[in-house]
Amino acid sequence: MNQPQHILIRLPNWLGDMVMSTAFVKAVAQQYPNATIDVIAKKGIDFLLEYFPKHHQRFIFNKEEYAGLTGAYKFGKQIRQQKKYDIFFCLPDSISSAVMAKAVNAKKRVGYKKELRSVLLTNAYAKKKGLHRVEEYADLLNQFINVEIKTPAVELKNSPTERKNAVIVNINSEASSRRLPAKKAVSIINTLRKNITEEIILVGSNKEIAFVDEVFNVLENKNNITNQAGKTNLNQLLTLLGSCNVMLTTDSGPAHVANALGTHTIVLFGAGNENNTAPYNKINRSIIRLGQLACEPCVNNICKVYGTPECLVRLDENVITQTVINVLKNKTND
Incomplete structure (x- = not known):
């Protein structure tokens, strides 16, 4: 043609x-x-x-x-x-x-x-x-x-801004097999709060407010933890995702957004295959997977083996926290 x-x-x-x-x-x-x-x-x-x-x-x-x-x-x-x-x-x-x-x-x-x-x-x-x-x-x-081309980078335009050394935390996902169970989310955030002094910002959409509130309300120490679930429109959320140095998140849409904005994205993988759907930019991402269960990785939206996704429940809070600490240190030294 x-x-x-x-x-x-x-x-x-x-x-x-x-x-x-x-x-x-x-x-x-x-x-x-x-x-x-x-x-x-x-x-x-x-x-x-x-x-x-x-x-x-x-x-x-x-x-x-x-x-x-x-x-x-x-x-x-x-x-x-x-x-x-x-x-x-x-x-x-x-x-x-x-x-x-x-x-x-x-x-x-x-x-x-x-x-x-x-x-x-x-x-x-x-x-x-x-x-x-x-x-x-x-x-x-x-x-x-009929020509092999080099795949371009995955990028969203991000207005230049001085990034703050804060940690955005997203515990949500459309699929329950990718969402952190409330008890696990509380445990991870509690461990994080004990080991870092930086601000922790919880995010979530309007339909995720109740779940994030449930987790936030029972945290041991809410000092310097901000609950932004349902308090930002989509454009404000993108600005937030692009203004912080680190995002700790489930396998979800916001993980891809943060990664494409240049924010270092630490992804906790339950269901889903990271080889197919992880945020694409490897230079600013970290993948954490249990990798001990015979059913990993699955692509089911609900956990058909355990009911509650054990691949997320059994993740080590200390490993997660140390990954966050390492990224924060690297950003401080940049």
Whole structure:
């Protein structure tokens, strides 16, 4: 095909995945420097676009307003009426995103094979196993252009600011198999407080307020511990994540955000495979996994073996605390 003029990218639906797709957006821009690149983002995480690599037009997809496959088709058709696209890159694996691509009617509709998607896409490829999610996205472009490209860095734009030597703590996750049980979270924060003097800042979304409050209320020593759960909007949370030197977190969307903002991110892994979904920038991340159970790592959203995720319960508070201390020392010496 001729050099494309207009490219549309359907971004992933989850916060962490959307962060990881920044490398793909940059790679497309590098391959097609003269094309306009537009994006589709799900309502609710579209705030991330303010921190995204350079792009042109934004389409915000509200799944409640455009429900089901008919809604996805209607949304895509509305885009088609506004602009003609040469390429539609479909990053989610869902059938609805492929239906949206078909409705947009781009000349080339590019995505991975799954279920009935192949009949809706012009270029459907097999997903390679064992790749990190960032590299999975990049490999979609590799297969389309038939050229092996170097995967760009995963980055969110961060306004220059003097970082403070504080520790952000995120005990939450969408999946219970990745969320710290309350008793374990209390134990970790208590141990942390006994061993460091730096400010500890607890974070959480509005729906996580009750859980974070439950943990905060029974801490042995609340001195210099701030509970910010539900007290920051999304833009304020990003500012906070980008202004502190260290984040101690579960495997979750905020872990990817902090890592992409350049904050050293210490991730406690329960369910989930760090080889596929850990924050991508190795230079400012530390991974802590138990690695003693036959079921590790699993990808279940609930712990089917123990009920409560023992892979998190059995983590050593002293190992976690020492990792935080080491990172804080390194940041002080930078």
